[in-house]
Amino acid sequence: xxxxxxxxxxxxxxxxxxxxxxxxxxxxxxxxxxxxxxxxxxxxxxxxxxxxxxxxxxxxxxxxxxxxxxxxxxxxxxxxxxxxxxxxxxxxxxxxxxxxxxxxxxxxxxxxxxxxxxxxxxxxxxxxxxxxxxxxxxxxxxxxxxxxxxxxxxxxxxxxxxxxxxxxxxxxxxxxxxxxxxxxxxxxxxxxxxxxxxxxxxxxxxxxxxxxxxxxxxxxxxxxxxxxxxxxxxxxxxxxxxxxxxxxxxxxxxxxxxxxxxxxxxxxxxxxxxxxxxxxxxxxxxxxxxxxxxxxxxxxxxxxxxxxxxxxxxxxxxxxxxxxxxxxxxxxxxxxxxxxxxxxxxxxxxxxxxxxxxxxxxxxxxxxxxxxxxxxxxxxxxxxxxxxxxxxxxxxxxxxxxxxxxxxxxxxxxxxxxxxxxxxxxxxxxxxxxxxxxxxxxxxxxxxxxxxxxx
Amino acid sequence: xxxxxxxxxxxxxxxxxxxxxxxxxxxxxxxxxxxxxxxxxxxxxxxxxxxxxxxxxxxxxxxxxxxxxxxxxxxxxxxxxxxxxxxxxxxxxxxxxxxxxxxxxxxxxxxxxxxxxxxxxxxxxxxxxxxxxxxxxxxxxxxxxxxxxxxxxxxxxxxxxxxxxxxxxxxxxxxxxxxxx
Numbered sequence: 001x002x003x004x005x006x007x008x009x010x011x012x013x014x015x016x017x018x019x020x021x022x023x024x025x026x027x028x029x030x031x032x033x034x035x036x037x038x039x040x041x042x043x044x045x046x047x048x049x050x051x052x053x054x055x056x057x058x059x060x061x062x063x064x065x066x067x068x069x070x071x072x073x074x075x076x077x078x079x080x081x082x083x084x085x086x087x088x089x090x091x092x093x094x095x096x097x098x099x100x101x102x103x104x105x106x107x108x109x110x111x112x113x114x115x116x117x118x119x120x121x122x123x124x125x126x127x128x129x130x131x132x133x134x135x136x137x138x139x140x141x142x143x144x145x146x147x148x149x150x151x152x153x154x155x156x157x158x159x160x161x162x163x164x165x166x167x168x169x170x171x172x173x174x175x176x177x178x179x180x181x182x183x184x185x186x187x188x189x190x191x192x193x194x195x196x197x198x199x200x201x202x203x204x205x206x207x208x209x210x211x212x213x214x215x216x217x218x219x220x221x222x223x224x225x226x227x228x229x230x231x232x233x234x235x236x237x238x239x240x241x242x243x244x245x246x247x248x249x250x251x252x253x254x255x256x257x258x259x260x261x262x263x264x265x266x267x268x269x270x271x272x273x274x275x276x277x278x279x280x281x282x283x284x285x286x287x288x289x290x291x292x293x294x295x296x297x298x299x300x301x302x303x304x305x306x307x308x309x310x311x312x313x314x315x316x317x318x319x320x321x322x323x324x325x326x327x328x329x330x331x332x333x334x335x336x337x338x339x340x341x342x343x344x345x346x347x348x349x350x351x352x353x354x355x356x357x358x359x360x361x362x363x364x365x366x367x368x369x370x371x372x373x374x375x376x377x378x379x380x381x382x383x384x385x386x387x388x389x390x391x392x393x394x395x396x397x398x399x400x401x402x403x404x405x406x407x408x409x410x411x412x413x414x415x416x417x418x419x420x421x422x423x424x425x426x427x428x429x430x431x432x433x434x435x436x437x438x439x440x441x442x443x444x445x446x447x448x449x450x451x452x453x454x455x
Numbered sequence: 456x457x458x459x460x461x462x463x464x465x466x467x468x469x470x471x472x473x474x475x476x477x478x479x480x481x482x483x484x485x486x487x488x489x490x491x492x493x494x495x496x497x498x499x500x501x502x503x504x505x506x507x508x509x510x511x512x513x514x515x516x517x518x519x520x521x522x523x524x525x526x527x528x529x530x531x532x533x534x535x536x537x538x539x540x541x542x543x544x545x546x547x548x549x550x551x552x553x554x555x556x557x558x559x560x561x562x563x564x565x566x567x568x569x570x571x572x573x574x575x576x577x578x579x580x581x582x583x584x585x586x587x588x589x590x591x592x593x594x595x596x597x598x599x600x601x602x603x604x605x606x607x608x609x610x611x612x613x614x615x616x617x618x619x620x621x622x623x624x625x626x627x628x629x630x631x632x633x634x635x636x
Contacts, residue, residue: 045634057610059634070493074536077496082626100493107494114496152534152558168536168562170622174632182612182634216480217528221557253531253556311480398489417532419484420508 016281019051023286026188027258028223029053030283031163035060035146037180045182054187054290063145063278065175066094068132069101070398071150073111074169076118079176088179091276093124094140096132099394104401130366130392133157133334136164137243138272138368143261144281148175152250153334153416158224158258159242160265161283165255186223186255187292188285194229195299196236200451202344203241204336204414204434206297207248208305212315220253222292225285227260233299239268240340247335248416251312260284304437304449308418309410309429318437318449325357326410329442330423331435332363332390333397333415339372341414341435346378348439348453349385355445360387361403363395387442399423405430412441468590468618470548472520476582477509479526483538483559485509486530492537501537502544519546522588522595524580526552529570530559539568549588551576551595551606564613567621571595571606579604590618 019025019033033051037059045057052058067075072095087093095115103109119126127135132149133156141147143161147154150172157164167181175181197205211218226245228234237245242259249257259265261282269280285291303317331337331345342364354360362382364370370392373379382389388403396403397415405411405424411431413423418430433441436450443453485508492501506513523529523542529552530538539562542550549569553576563570569590576595580586585598593606593614609617612633619625625633 070489071534071536073496074540078623081623099489105494111493111496150534150536152532154534166534166558168534168558168565170536170565171561174622178632178635180635216482216531217554217556220528220554251532253528255557398493400490400493404490417482417484419482419532421488422484424490426508426511 015050020283022051023288024290025051026054026223026285026289026291027225027283028163028186028188028256031144031146032058032060032183032185034144034281037061052185054185056185057182058185059180059182060146061180062092062148062175064092064094064136064140064147065149065172066096066132066136066154067150067169067172068099069097069112069115070099071169071172072115072118075150075173075176076114078170079173082173082177084177087122087124087176090122090124092179093122093176094132094136095119095124095126096130096135097128098131099398100400101129101391101393130368131334131337131394133247134338134366134369138366139275140278142269142274142278142280143265144283145278148172148181153247155250155254155257156243156247156334158246158256159239160269161258161261163256163258166250184221186221188223188225189219190225190227190285190291190294192227192229192294192296193233193237193299194296195233197299197302199454200304200436200449201302202434202436203237203244204248205302205305206299207245208307208315208432209302210297211248211252211313212305212307214252215313216252216311218252219249221255222253224249224254224257226258234262234264237264238340239264240338243338244336251417304451305433306437306447307432309431310418310420312418312432318433318447321447324410324431324447326412326441326446327358328403328405328409328411329358329360329438330363330396330403330411330413330415331438332361332365332395334365334394335416336414336435337363337365337369339369342369342373342378343376344436345439346381348436348450349387349443350381352385352443354386354442358442358445359403360385360442361390361396362387363390363402364392366392396423412438412447414438469587470520471585471587472518472522472548474522474524474580474582474584474586475517476580477523477525480528480531481525482532483530483535484532486538487535487541492535492541498540498544501541505541505545505547514545517546520548521546522586523547523550524552524576525550526577527554529555531556534558536562536566539563539566543568549595553577564609564617565622567617567624569617573604573606576604
């Protein structure tokens with residue numbers, strides 16, 4: 001197997017300092033280089049002396065490898081077919097039952113049982129009833145970790161400066177077996193944020209606007225690295241907002257989407273203690289790092305956005321859209337089911353009634369978010385407005401339970417995707433927007449922005 | 456897909472079949488919807504929902520060995536490995552696209568579904584054209600036009616893994632992962 005020199009680079013303080021202090025490297029190059037496994041000659045892989053560069057294919061040590069209830073069973077089957085009995089390090093393996101929780105039917109229940117049996121056999125981590133990405137953010141992610149998940153939105157953990165990316169089930173099985181995987185070092189697109197949002201505009205509008213401009217493959221294979229023009233701008237982006245942006249960056253193909261570590265990150269990590277022993281390694285791109293592209297987004301220029309139907313890069317301002325009547329409004333998912341999202345929805349729904357032709361479903365992204373929503377009185381607000389408040393799960397986002405769509409139904413949703421048939425019938429239509437726009441639309445029975453409810 | 460459908464396995468590095476032509480951004484929700492893939496762990500069951508988002512009867516219409524030809528960003532969205540698995544077990548012998556989404560591309564090699572990135576393929580294949588796909592040479596030939604297209608090269612370990620029929624088959628044969636020496 002692999003050998004030598006950089007087998008455990010964390011312990012190689014000199015190497016770590018050389019990489020972190022190298023001004024010519026991007027975040028992605030540094031994050032991969034400090035976890036790079038030195039391998040034998042003539043294997044066909046790059047053997048960087050100190051650091052890997054964009055385009056290199058290297059092998060890395062992985063700090064956390066997760067799968068969920070719709071990708072875990074295939075990973076477990078692949079591991080079994082390979083005849084691998086042992087997991088490399090159970091403390092770095094996380095199984096999450098989140099997509100269809102609690103089980104909606106017998107078939108789902110049987111696959112959930114398969115996951116529980118695997119966890120008890122290997123003594124790895126199991127979470128039921130919080131979305132994996134939110135749980136990872138709340139309890140496990142640390143700056144500088146390499147987190148791989150059999151779920152595309154694993155990239156969310158980039159909001160606290162982890163190198164986090166989605167892969168498939170069988171590759172996750174390989175990581176469980178060896179603790180390692182090959183990665184291609186991505187090129188980086190650097191995006192500097194400036195200004196302030198207008199009323200009714202949020203992080204989700206920003207990322208939808210960006211995806212609308214670059215397209216569904218606009219950042220395919222690339223790292224997105226976000227920065228702020230001033231401290232004032234930085235203060236406007238909470239961890240919840242950053243998580244929304246990192247998560248939704250997947251929809252333009254990004255391999256990772258990272259924010260630098262600052263006081264907001266450190267405060268969040270201090271207030272939400274990690275339950276693992278992963279090291280906190282703060283990584284910043286060097287001042288002379290080479291970027292594929294560098295751009296500036298002026299937040300003041302962004303209007304409330306809506307995406308869809310059928311493709312995420314079909315993005316308009318709500319004003320441009322024209323009249324679209326809706327059957328359902330969904331606030332939830334890993335993209336926009338955090339406490340900040342539930343708070344703005346409660347603010348808009350408070351003392352008002354959901355339109356008689358519209359169902360409104362609110363689904364928190366984790367148990368912790370659920371508890372906080374109860375503590376702050378949001379649940380009463382939803383129920384009084386006529387909305388449904390569900391347990392924490394992916395739920396309606398994947399059309400599996402708790403808000404599936406019938407033939408020709410139309411939904412406005414804060415969830416991740418609007419692809420054909422994702423929430424149910426192939427003839428149903430999904431539009432994506434911020435939780436504020438979704439809540440305002442629930443009140444009016446048609447897609448509208450939230451400006452008038454936020455005076 | 457008939458009962459005799461058997462996915463491309465070790466040794467079958469040349470396949471011949473009809474082209475099914477699709478456009479850009481064919482995402483994984485189209486290739487297999489969540490509500491079906493999340494209720495089975497059986498690849499032949501997954502195959503019944505291949506391309507369901509565009510045509511729920513696709514699995515009945517295709518013949519073993521047929522080839523999907525698509526535009527940009529094939530396989531975007533979800534990380535679901537069930538997407539390439541459903542195509543492979545439905546009888547699809549290869550997917551040719553102008554470009555692939557990152558996770559689908561990794562998954563295709565991992566599960567042994569040949570994914571050939573051929574940027575100039577747009578307009579060069581019509582629905583029903585007979586294609587010969589050579590996995591060793593990583594080429595596709597359109598019999599109607601006599602044109603041969605060479606796919607973008609991939610690292611040798613990925614190519615070897617694909618030729619063996621994917622990561623599981625590779626591991627069974629060599630007792631090691633293709634990227635660990």
